[in-house]
Amino acid sequence: MTLTVHRPGDLTAADRAAWTALQSKAHLEGATELANPFLSPGFALATAHERRGVRIAVVREGGEPAAFLPFQRSAGGVGRAIGLGVSDCQGLVHRPGFDWDARDFLRACGLAVWEFDHLVGGQAPFEASASGSFPSPVMDIDRGYAAYLGQLHAQSPKFTRSTLAKERRLGRDHGAVRYVHDERDPRVLATLMRWKSAQYRRTGRSDRFAHPWIARLVRRLFHTRSDSFAGILSVLYAGDVPVAAHFGLRSERILACWFPAYDPAFAKYSPGLVLHLRMAEAAARDGIAYLDLGRGRKAYKDSLKTRELTVFEGWVALRHPVAFGHLARRAPVRALRNTVQSRPEFFEPADKLLKHMGRIRSRAQI
Structure with missing residues (x-):
């Protein structure tokens, strides 16, 4: 050796x-x-x-x-x-x-x-x-989105019904809900980074995007694409307005969740939760085995997970x-x-x- x-x-x-x-x-x-x-x-x-x-x-x-x-x-x-x-x-x-x-x-x-x-x-x-x-925590989707949603409903039927109802209400109030799994517009990435910075400040956390190297790294990864590795920007729209977004990394079988954020003006619709369900649905179609939500105590992770690494x-x-x-x-x-x-x-x-x-x-x- x-x-x-x-x-x-x-x-x-x-x-x-x-x-x-x-x-x-x-x-x-x-x-x-x-x-x-x-x-x-x-x-x-x-x-x-x-x-x-x-x-x-x-x-x-x-x-x-x-x-x-x-x-x-x-x-x-x-x-x-x-x-x-x-x-x-x-x-x-x-x-x-x-x-x-x-x-x-x-x-x-x-x-x-x-x-x-x-x-x-x-x-x-x-x-x-x-x-x-x-x-x-992770979201297992290797058996397909329907199987994941069924497991989620069995774990927490009230949460699942409430989240799906909020998505419908968002569409009624603000225009048709549209999801883009792999958004290529860098202006939307900039919007996500602004939302995330504001969230960090609002919750008293250190703003990662205040570090120039992290902001540059995310922008570089956004433009990195191959069959085995890519940066993926996923966006939930109501009408033509982005209401939630996530930037993460994809390999052939895993979508690593990284920077999720949403517009606080739409908070009552839980757009971040709706976004994660849409991400799971699209990733399952792409052959992804699971979404890795990452280490850390968060209520939304407990609601969405199927198991923990x-x-x-x-x-x-x-x-x-x-x-x-x-x-x-x-x-x-x-x-x-x-x-x-x-x-x-x-x-x-x-x-x-x-x-x-x-x-x-x-x-x-x-």
């Missing part, structure tokens, strides 16, 4: 094809999660245009590619999962039966520590160092001063955040305070 580290642009076409082939065949080996678009060469290449230090570790067995790990590396040897902070799935894409030693992997990559916060399941050598595990947070570290220093800075912050988010008696007051501060901030900007 040999491991080499490359800049994304230096990967050969054969290596990129082998990487994509591993993802395409993952479901046949019971490892569908490895087909997540955040683990694809397309996401790595796009991120490399916006962030320094992006590298790809390529492991070969018998001269043939056996595994690929995209990561970001600082000059001091601190490693992070690629796109840490915006990536919703991280880990090693590998052939069936491949095994590795996590710390030997770090040494070969020139890293003192490798940090992750959405590590895909089934990566035991990395999971052994995880500090926590978290549910990541598990993702992991933590780091693999060597006994090295750089690793000790990094963990001393990062571990307390992560521990405090996870404690607040996992305890309702802490989370609910903190959430209310953030929303109150968000309202103050929003009024100050008017």
Whole structure:
């Protein structure tokens, strides 16, 4: 077994094809999660245009590619999962039966520590160092949209009836409801980003689109298209007016939900929920197995999910001063955040305070 580290642009076409082939065949080996678009060469290449230090570790067995790990590396040897902070799935894409030693992997990559916060399941050598595990809800549509809707109705008949009734009411009040699964107008993407920024501010969260590199990355991914990977902008219209939109990433079998938002003027119609149902219907026709809603506590995810995956947070570290220093800075912050988010008696007051501060901030900007 040999491991080499490359800049994304230096990967050969054969290596990129082998990487994509591993993802395409993952479901046949019971490892569908490895087909997540955040683990694809397309996401790595796009991120490399916006962030320094992006590298790809390529492991070969018998001269043939056996595994690929995209990561970001600082000059001091601190490693992070690629796109840490915006990536919703991280880990090693590998052939069936491949095994590795996590710390030997770090040494070969020139890293003192490798940090992750959405590590895909089934990566035991990395999971052994995880500090926590978290549910990541999904919407299963591999048996078709009708089967999904039937399961949703069985789980929560009142929710399903109410959401479908709101869609009909939206059409009566504001014109025919129209859904575009793959909208190509960049002006609508800009509208979505404005809605999302306003939502972040309104709820007291950090505005991701205030970071220029994230905005550039999303726009770059919007223009990235291949059979195995693409950025997908899905939009719900009432008449000719967009009322909800979502930008996410698609592989051959998974649609990774990423940035959903809606116009608050239409909030009473729950356009975000209607949008997700329409997304599921269209994705099922395209052969998608499931929509990955991503880690995080959200009422709409609980309403739409059919099951949950598990993702992991933590780091693999060597006994090295750089690793000790990094963990001393990062571990307390992560521990405090996870404690607040996992305890309702802490989370609910903190959430209310953030929303109150968000309202103050929003009024100050008017």
